[in-house]
Amino acid sequence: xxxxxxxxxxxxxxxxxxxxxxxxxxxxxxxxxxxxxxxxxxxxxxxxxxxxxxxxxxxxxxxxxxxxxxxxxxxxxxxxxxxxxxxxxxxxxxxxxxxxxxxxxxxxxxxxxxxxxxxxxxxxxxxxxxxxxxxxxxxxxxxxxxxxxxxxxxxxxxxxxxxxxxxxxxxxxxxxxxxxxxxxxxxxxxxxxxxxxxxxxxxxxxxxxxxxxxxxxxxxxxxxxxxxxxxxxxxxxxxxxxxxxxxxxxxxxxxxxxxxxxxxxxxxxxxxxxxxxxxxxxxxxxxxxxxxxxxxxxxxxxxxxxxxxxxxxxxxxxxxxxxxxxxxxxxxxxxxxxxxxxxxxxxxxxxxxxxxxxxxxxxxxxxxxxxxxxxxxxxxxxxxxxxxxxxxxxxxxxxxxxxxxxxx
Amino acid sequence: xxxxxxxxxxxxxxxxxxxxxxxxxxxxxxxxxxxxxxxxxxxxxxxxxxxxxxxxxxxxxxxxxxxxxxxxxxxxxxxxxxxxxxxxxxxxxxxxxxxxxxxxxxxxxxxxxxxxxxxxxxxxxxxxxxxxxxxxxxxxxxxxxxxxxxxxxxxxxxxxxxxxxxxxxxxxxxxxxxxxxxxxxxxxxxxxxxxxxxxxxxxxxxxxxxxxxxxxxxxxxxxxxxxxxxxxxxxxxxxxxxxxxxxxxxxxxxxxxxxxxxxxxxxxxxxxxxxxxxxxxxxxxxxxxxxxxxxxxxxxxxxxxxxxxxxxxxxxxxxxxxxxxxxxxxxxxxxxxxxxxxxxxxxxxxxxxxxxxxxxxxxxxxxxxxxxxxxxxxxxxxxxxxxxxxxxxxxxxxxxxxxxxxxx
Numbered sequence: 129x130x131x132x133x134x135x136x137x138x139x140x141x142x143x144x145x146x147x148x149x150x151x152x153x154x155x156x157x158x159x160x161x162x163x164x165x166x167x168x169x170x171x172x173x174x175x176x177x178x179x180x181x182x183x184x185x186x187x188x189x190x191x192x193x194x195x196x197x198x199x200x201x202x203x204x205x206x207x208x209x210x211x212x213x214x215x216x217x218x219x220x221x222x223x224x225x226x227x228x229x230x231x232x233x234x235x236x237x238x239x240x241x242x243x244x245x246x247x248x249x250x251x252x253x254x255x256x257x258x259x260x261x262x263x264x265x266x267x268x269x270x271x272x273x274x275x276x277x278x279x280x281x282x283x284x285x286x287x288x289x290x291x292x293x294x295x296x297x298x299x300x301x302x303x304x305x306x307x308x309x310x311x312x313x314x315x316x317x318x319x320x321x322x323x324x325x326x327x328x329x330x331x332x333x334x335x336x337x338x339x340x341x342x343x344x345x346x347x348x349x350x351x352x353x354x355x356x357x358x359x360x361x362x363x364x365x366x367x368x369x370x371x372x373x374x375x376x377x378x379x380x381x382x383x384x385x386x387x388x389x390x391x392x393x394x395x396x397x398x399x400x401x402x403x404x405x406x407x408x409x410x411x412x413x414x415x416x417x418x419x420x421x422x423x424x425x426x427x428x429x430x431x432x433x434x435x436x437x438x439x440x441x442x443x444x445x446x447x448x449x450x451x452x453x454x455x456x457x458x459x460x461x462x463x464x465x466x467x468x469x470x471x472x473x474x475x476x477x478x479x480x481x482x483x484x485x486x487x488x489x490x491x492x493x494x495x496x497x498x499x500x501x502x503x504x505x506x507x508x509x510x511x512x513x514x515x516x517x518x519x520x521x522x523x524x525x526x527x528x529x530x531x532x533x534x535x536x
Numbered sequence: 537x538x539x540x541x542x543x544x545x546x547x548x549x550x551x552x553x554x555x556x557x558x559x560x561x562x563x564x565x566x567x568x569x570x571x572x573x574x575x576x577x578x579x580x581x582x583x584x585x586x587x588x589x590x591x592x593x594x595x596x597x598x599x600x601x602x603x604x605x606x607x608x609x610x611x612x613x614x615x616x617x618x619x620x621x622x623x624x625x626x627x628x629x630x631x632x633x634x635x636x637x638x639x640x641x642x643x644x645x646x647x648x649x650x651x652x653x654x655x656x657x658x659x660x661x662x663x664x665x666x667x668x669x670x671x672x673x674x675x676x677x678x679x680x681x682x683x684x685x686x687x688x689x690x691x692x693x694x695x696x697x698x699x700x701x702x703x704x705x706x707x708x709x710x711x712x713x714x715x716x717x718x719x720x721x722x723x724x725x726x727x728x729x730x731x732x733x734x735x736x737x738x739x740x741x742x743x744x745x746x747x748x749x750x751x752x753x754x755x756x757x758x759x760x761x762x763x764x765x766x767x768x769x770x771x772x773x774x775x776x777x778x779x780x781x782x783x784x785x786x787x788x789x790x791x792x793x794x795x796x797x798x799x800x801x802x803x804x805x806x807x808x809x810x811x812x813x814x815x816x817x818x819x820x821x822x823x824x825x826x827x828x829x830x831x832x833x834x835x836x837x838x839x840x841x842x843x844x845x846x847x848x849x850x851x852x853x854x855x856x857x858x859x860x861x862x863x864x865x866x867x868x869x870x871x872x873x874x875x876x877x878x879x880x881x882x883x884x885x886x887x888x889x890x891x892x893x894x895x896x897x898x899x900x901x902x903x904x905x906x907x908x909x910x911x912x913x914x915x916x917x918x919x920x921x922x923x924x925x926x927x928x929x930x931x932x933x934x935x936x937x938x939x940x941x942x943x944x
Contacts, residue, residue, distance in 0.1 A: 175863075176859060176862035176863050177861070177862035177863075177864075177866075177867075177868065177870060178858050178859060178861070178862030178870045179862075206855075208855075209855055209858050209870070209887075209890075209892060210891070210892060211871070211889075211890055211891035211892070212891075243855070244855030244856075244858065244859065245854065245855045245858075245892040354859070354862070354863035355859065356858070356859050356862060433841070433929075433933075433937070434937060437933070437934060437937035437938035438937070438938065440934065440938040441937070441938035443938075446653065447614075447616070447617055447651070447652025447653045448652075450586045450617050450652065450653075450764070451584060451586060451652065451762070451763065451764050453585070453586065454584035454585035454586030454587075454762070454764060455583075455584050455585075455762035456585075458585075459585075460585065462585060462586045462617070463619070479617075481619075482617075482619055483618070483619035483620075484617060484618060484619065484653045520938075521841075521934065521938070522934055522938055523931055523934050525841075525845070526845060526848065526929065526930055526931050526934060529841070529842060529845035529846070529849070530845035530846065530848040530849035530851075530928075530929070530930055
């Protein structure tokens with residue numbers, strides 16, 4: 129596998145476009161991706177009980193394993209919590225693109241991110257789709273436009289492409305994502321899209337996606353909130369003409385590794401670019417009794433407001449980490465905890481075998497002054513491990529999410 | 537039941553004292569409570585896996601149902617996460633007081649709140665106990681001193697007393713608590729103590745306490761963190777000489793109501809006095825399928841950073857509430873949600889039957905400008921309800937918990 133220049137249109141048979149259609153005031157707010165042939169799709173969806181219309185729509189399509197032909201995504205409106213209207217509006221958005229392509233509307237996946245509870249400006253959206261459709265191309269610029277069409281307050285585009293060799297055939301994966309940002313301060317949402325020309329069974333396509341999401345998107349936290357709109361989609365059109373992968377063989381593993389690589393990179397990018405995030409915190413739990421315990425502990429730490437504010441304050445406050453772990457539902461033996469903090473500046477041991485360790489406060493302050501901080505916790509309860517990523521909690525988060533006095 | 541002047545020494549047979557012994561620099565840091573006769577005790581303890589030494593000590597004593605004679609509490613040091621030392625230090629603290637009283641050390645309950653991971657200054661503590669013991673009295677002033685001895689960054693003392701008539705006998709409950717505050721920025725801890733002269737079986741004493749904690753201390757959140765030191769204790773010495781309560785009769789209910797009244801008041805006081813809290817948010821869930829669903833939903837809302845920052849920003853951002861509810865593990869039907877915000881300034885309906893409701897933005901801003909905000913959510917899933925209390929999340933929280941650069 130090697131990283132290559134390119135984005136969502138890197139694989140064969142995919143075209144994309146993105147533009148400003150008028151949902152937002154100035155920035156791009158619509159993206160379109162099409163495959164020139166039928167493609168299988170798989171999705172990982174938010175677990176929030178309150179689901180935006182596109183989540184229900186896409187899930188039904190991907191569960192059916194029927195081939196799809198395109199994706200229409202808008203940013204600036206979540207199309208969520210508007211009662212019965214959101215379902216109709218979502219269908220109309222899919223129908224409009226399907227008509228342009230002369231396919232069934234069930235072959236069009238949809239996505240939306242933005243303000244919750246506002247009716248969709250359907251005239252603007254329908255008109256926008258008609259304007260955008262002729263712009264579709266494989267050009268690098270149009271892939272970038274598509275990536276720009278889905279972002280909100282992200283400060284940089286998230287896109288990439290990788291190339292694999294599968295039985296002598298060159299296979300590509302192209303990807304784009306948006307991170308946690310808010311338009312008006314309503315929701316932090318992750319949307320992620322991967323296109324690929326690999327030939328693979330829908331079942332294994334889904335497995336590769338879900339396995340990677342478990343270790344990537346499900347292990348990041350900007351503020352602990354679960355969006356109503358979160359989604360990761362992958363679509364595969366088989367145009368690379370490799371012998372179709374139908375078993376978990378070496379080729380499958382190669383492909384799954386590429387999917388994991390992309391989602392791992394995006395997940396970290398999203399935390400780096402989290403709203404108001406000044407620091408990136410990576411937490412490793414090792415020696416846990418079960419994988420689930422390890423996951424819960426790692427996430428409990430990156431989600432804890434006291435840990436997050438301590439990191440903001442660059443304070444080696446390991447007691448807050450112990451308390452955050454203890455406050456979770458996971459099992460661990462506190463009397464055996466080994467804990468270190470590290471960064472580019474060095475490493476300190478804070479606990480050894482459950483006993484606090486004397487450490488150099490100056491070195492600690494130096495380590496925590498870096499942007500990327502690594503917390504490593506070794507337990508003596510088993511052999512399982514997990515890694516989670518989060519960010520600090522400081523004044524910038526409050527400013528973005530709290531200092532807002534009107535909907536204007 | 538009527539509220540009377542007084543604190544922890546209001547019931548017969550209880551004496552208290554509090555002073556500065558030198559754990560903290562200036563403020564009072566030790567409290568002592570004794571009963572002149574054997575008293576039954578019950579406790580509700582933190583569920584954190586990491587438990588301070590006094591939690592383990594007190595739990596063993598209260599589980600045994602053996603009578604106790606006193607409580608020694610210190611503030612400024614959590615006596616937690618110091619490995620094997622904390623257990624020995626806690627025993628020594630109990631032993632010292634037991635020696636002064638000429639009782640067994642298992643008759644002394646202990647409590648500590650403060651910095652995690654620092655060794656206890658045992659010389660100071662032992663000396664302090666010896667100084668404080670002769671100060672014990674029933675005077676109003678000494679009850680206040682005891683209440684002051686356990687607080688940390690609380691901005692007001694939390695103490696109260698109530699009187700009941702049980703079969704012709706005057707029964708008193710006296711109480712004191714400390715809220716979520718940090719000494720050095722380490723932990724938010726709740727400690728709560730109730731003394732009473734009622735005669736009641738240990739089993740029912742425990743039931744009254746645990747039932748009340750479920751609806752009070754377990755339904756508040758300042759920052760979602762669970763302390764290693766949280767504890768609510770109640771001790772009853774029977775000196776009111778009412779016929780002992782051994783059944784859940786009308787007298788038990790009267791007593792249980794008084795316990796609930798005290799804990800309800802303290803729980804709200806603690807949120808009002810939460811670190812950096814500018815607003816008090818009361819959330820009512822009604823019409824939930826189960827009581828547990830109602831509790832989870834109410835707590836999910838008061839714990840959500842996006843909801844908390846919206847309240848700080850005085851923004852009627854109901855979408856964040858829907859997302860917080862949906863992100864919890866509780867069941868509810870989003871299509872039937874009815875939601876209102878209210879305060880002294882009025883009331884607005886934000887959702888009706890799952891559909892967003894137009895509302896007057898000016899009135900909304902006016903309502904949210906108040907300090908006490910009431911969020912009421914009516915579901916159509918059943919008949920169960922719950923209430924939770926929380927606070928906003930703003931710059932003051934970051935300042936207190938994050939803007940700290942040394943341990944000095």
